[in-house]
Amino acid sequence: MKFVIRGGKKLSGTAPVLGAKNSVLKAMVSSLLFSGPITVTNAPFIEDVFRMSELLANLKVNIKNKGKRTLEIDSSKLWGANLKKELAEKLRASIVLAGPLLARVGKASFPHPGGCVIGKRPIDVFLDGWRAMGARVDEKKGGFSVAAKRLRGADVIFRVASVTGTETLMMTAVLAYGKTILRNAACEPEIPALADFLNAGGAKIKGAGTPTIEIVGTGGRLLKSSRPFRVIPDRIEAGSFLILGASLGKNVKVVNCNPNHLSALITSLKDAGVNLEVGPDWISVKRPKILKAVDIKTHEYPGFPTDLQAPFAVLMTQASGESMIFETIFEGRMGYVDDLKRMGAKIVLCDPHRILINGPAPLRGREIESPDLRAGLAFVIAALLAKGESVINNVYQIDRGYEKIDERLRKLGADIERVD
Ligand code: EPU
Numbered sequence: 131m132k133f134v135i136r137g138g139k140k141l142s143g144t145a146p147v148l149g150a151k152n153s154v155l156k157a158m159v160s161s162l163l164f165s166g167p168i169t170v171t172n173a174p175f176i177e178d179v180f181r182m183s184e185l186l187a188n189l190k191v192n193i194k195n196k197g198k199r200t201l202e203i204d205s206s207k208l209w210g211a212n213l214k215k216e217l218a219e220k221l222r223a224s225i226v227l228a229g230p231l232l233a234r235v236g237k238a239s240f241p242h243p244g245g246c247v248i249g250k251r252p253i254d255v256f257l258d259g260w261r262a263m264g265a266r267v268d269e270k271k272g273g274f275s276v277a278a279k280r281l282r283g284a285d286v287i288f289r290v291a292s293v294t295g296t297e298t299l300m301m302t303a304v305l306a307y308g309k310t311i312l313r314n315a316a317c318e319p320e321i322p323a324l325a326d327f328l329n330a331g332g333a334k335i336k337g338a339g340t341p342t343i344e345i346v347g348t349g350g351r352l353l354k355s356s357r358p359f360r361v362i363p364d365r366i367e368a369g370s371f372l373i374l375g376a377s378l379g380k381n382v383k384v385v386n387c388n389p390n391h392l393s394a395l396i397t398s399l400k401d402a403g404v405n406l407e408v409g410p411d412w413i414s415v416k417r418p419k420i421l422k423a424v425d426i427k428t429h430e431y432p433g434f435p436t437d438l439q440a441p442f443a444v445l446m447t448q449a450s451g452e453s454m455i456f457e458t459i460f461e462g463r464m465g466y467v468d469d470l471k472r473m474g475a476k477i478v479l480c481d482p483h484r485i486l487i488n489g490p491a492p493l494r495g496r497e498i499e500s501p502d503l504r505a506g507l508a509f510v511i512a513a514l515l516a517k518g519e520s521v522i523n524n525v526y527q528i529d530r531g532y533e534k535i536d537e538r539l540r541k542l543g544a545d546i547e548r549v550d
Pocket residue numbers: 151152155222223251252253254255256290291292293294295316436437459460461503504531
């Protein structure tokens with residue numbers, strides 16, 4: 131599957147933001163902590179959600195699509211403790227499932243989680259956290275197994291403020307015996323959204339959204355769902371639309387978003403001279419006559435999100451002056467640079483974490499491969515800006531996190547086609 135894009139068209143219209151990939155996946159997994167079915171609303175239909183559904187179905191978790199973006203997920207017939215290798219390897223978030231599985235059935239085994247080129251990152255935070263809670267961790271050929279007769283609360287300090295590490299250990303601790311404290315926890319908005327839902331079902335979590343989270347475990351008692359989990363708006367999708375609007379927008383209105391979750395990006399866009407108007411759940415954006423170069427440094431929330439680093443770099447290829455992009459969260463997230471250079475961007479790779487971009491540089495259409503979903507979307511933006519035709523291969527990576535992005539971009543006036 132590939133996208134064929136003819137660039138240069140101005141974009142205008144309304145861009146509705148769907149539910150967040152990195153919220154819905156955790157909502158689905160949380161079903162294992164409940165005795166009966168849970169309801170998840172505002173679910174995006176993206177490939178990662180399909181993979182997670184398959185992983186859950188393999189454990190005899192029943193998932194019903196009730197229509198109108200509503201899923202009903204019932205783990206009452208949960209069976210087994212092994213995550214299917216071929217599925218788990220396709221999805222970094224598969225490791226999140228191991229936490230509630232361990233908490234509920236006392237064991238879990240799983241392969242090293244994957245996803246894409248950056249998906250194969252370390253998992254020491256998870257393993258150390260489980261060990262601190264009394265679990266035995268065995269590394270075997272091709273994967274890991276964790277087991278605990280009785281999980282006990284623990285005082286855990288994260289070496290790095292891992293988002294999925296925080297969510298996984300928070301969910302593990304919900305059913306444990308005693309109190310768990312997670313220190314240097316991640317603060318991304320998806321974490322309090324998950325904690326609020328679990329608390330409504332009887333969990334006792336305090337401090338989610340801050341670096342110190344306290345969880346008093348139920349001692350094995352499962353939660354009871356009392357309200358649906360409404361998936362929060364995808365701040366990365368919203369941010370990608372804003373960057374697109376700043377690149378090519380006559381007038382693009384991004385709706386169904388939460389501007390409070392986008393403060394760092396909004397500040398950087400304003401610094402770049404982009405015209406923005408911010409409402410309670412919408413932001414409208416226009417490309418300015420002259421875009422100014424600005425520096426960004428990615429940071430844990432509420433700093434500039436790493437998932438918007440590549441799209442922002444594409445915008446900076448069109449800005450006047452020199453901008454420095456500093457990626458502090460991930461190794462290997464500058465893999466898109468060579469392809470952007472082939473398209474005509476003027477970029478110097480200073481070291482694996484820093485690039486200097488000189489602009490404005492006209493971009494030309496090229497054939498490119500999507501290395502991961504965020505770089506893939508950055509290439510879509512670059513191709514929409516470029517003169518001539520581009521082909522973007524490996525669209526699966528983009529479909530992992532953005533639902534039918536081609537159709538939605540066409541509605542804004544983009545010339546993009548999906549070809550088998
Ligand atoms: N890290 C470790 N050891 C660990 C865990 C993480 O060294 O055990 C390192 C990673 O290698 C990385 C840093 O810590 O350098 C931060 O990684 P983190 O664990 O926070 O990332 P994550 O939880 O695996 C989530 C999102 C990512 C997003 C990051 C950062 C999900 C499913 N994924 O990943 O989303 O980039 O937080 O905000 O929630 C994406 O959606 O494209 C994506 C990659």
